[in-house]
Amino acid sequence: MLKFMSKLAPRSPWIYRINAGSCNGCDVEMATAALIPRYDVERLGCKYCGSPRHADVVLISGPLTMRVRDRVLRVYDEIPHPKVTVGIGVCPVSGGCFRESYSVEADISRYIPLDVIVPGCPPRPQAIIDGIVKAVDVLRNRIEEGVCSRS
Amino acid sequence: MFPFLKIMVRNLIQGPATDPYPFAPAHTPAKFRGCAVHDPEKCILCGICRHVCAPGAIQLRPSEDGSGMQFALWHNSCVFCGMCAHYCPTGALKMSTNWKLAHLGEERFDNAIANFIPFGQCAECGKRIQPRPRAITDRLGADNPDRFLLCPECKRTSVARLATEERRSHTQETV
Numbered sequence: 001m002l003k004f005m006s007k008l009a010p011r012s013p014w015i016y017r018i019n020a021g022s023c024n025g026c027d028v029e030m031a032t033a034a035l036i037p038r039y040d041v042e043r044l045g046c047k048y049c050g051s052p053r054h055a056d057v058v059l060i061s062g063p064l065t066m067r068v069r070d071r072v073l074r075v076y077d078e079i080p081h082p083k084v085t086v087g088i089g090v091c092p093v094s095g096g097c098f099r100e101s102y103s104v105e106a107d108i109s110r111y112i113p114l115d116v117i118v119p120g121c122p123p124r125p126q127a128i129i130d131g132i133v134k135a136v137d138v139l140r141n142r143i144e145e146g147v148c149s150r151s
Numbered sequence: 152m153f154p155f156l157k158i159m160v161r162n163l164i165q166g167p168a169t170d171p172y173p174f175a176p177a178h179t180p181a182k183f184r185g186c187a188v189h190d191p192e193k194c195i196l197c198g199i200c201r202h203v204c205a206p207g208a209i210q211l212r213p214s215e216d217g218s219g220m221q222f223a224l225w226h227n228s229c230v231f232c233g234m235c236a237h238y239c240p241t242g243a244l245k246m247s248t249n250w251k252l253a254h255l256g257e258e259r260f261d262n263a264i265a266n267f268i269p270f271g272q273c274a275e276c277g278k279r280i281q282p283r284p285r286a287i288t289d290r291l292g293a294d295n296p297d298r299f300l301l302c303p304e305c306k307r308t309s310v311a312r313l314a315t316e317e318r319r320s321h322t323q324e325t326v
Contacts, residue, residue: 040169090206090227090230093228093259117253117255123253124177126170
């Protein structure tokens with residue numbers, strides 16, 4: 001039964017968005033990638049959810065400013081394992097334009113392991129869909145192996 | 152009567168409005184600014200790209216043996232503003248239309264351009280100078296192609312030699 005469920009689970013990954021101090025560019029692109037019928041991420045079985053407790057795939061945008069750091073980590077810890085983290089834009093991985101700023105904690109992987117990275121400022125909706133497809137593959141492997149993302 | 156029939160027929164003819172990506176290739180506009188591409192054959196190591204790069208994605212590091220410079224551009228820091236391509240004097244840096252950059256977290260540092268550019272050599276004394284590829288000799292060195300390939304010291308000597316010769320011939324003419 002569990003095997004059957006774990007086979008079905010990656011077919012409908014639920015997506016949760018975290019804005020870690022982003023300039024909103026990537027958030028707009030994430031919203032377009034999911035919500036409007038033109039780029040329709042729901043064809044892949046994905047669904048945006050409002051609660052971190054329901055999520056499988058986490059999309060993080062923004063360079064993790066010091067102001068939101070603790071809140072982001074608290075929300076991230078609420079997401080049940082196995083979870084896959086997708087860094088949207090260049091900010092989570094390097095800081096982008098805000099690199100080496102005094103109030104920015106990028107690289108985000110010091111706090112949260114990034115499994116998939118979608119570079120761009122902001123990335124195209126198609127590139128975000130690309131990243132989600134990669135994240136679903138990671139999620140499938142993770143469910144089969146039964147590993148946690150932060151160990 | 153039945154106003155939806157018109158819409159239904161139109162939608163049947165037009166087909167779905169959804170972009171079929173990732174099941175079919177996506178349309179990319181011709182002027183789309185994707186990741187930068189670098190041509191080491193044209194690079195003259197002027198460093199203007201590093202100067203204008205807002206997020207500091209471009210680095211120029213001298214190699215250990217001093218025979219050239221290492222050009223590095225990290226796509227995970229680049230914001231695709233295209234300033235480097237705009238200011239590049241030889242067109243070595245260009246923005247491509249490639250946007251398929253999504254990758255796994257382990258490959259984050261592989262998603263970069265790393266090119267080694269050797270220094271040029273002075274045509275007379277063999278000293279190391281900035282590289283002199285065709286892209287820059289055709290433009291800046293068109294007036295005096297021989298002198299353009301010299302190091303600053305040899306250039307000064309050659310200019311001085313030319314001036315002396317001119318002066319000598321001038322005095323000989325007047326005498």
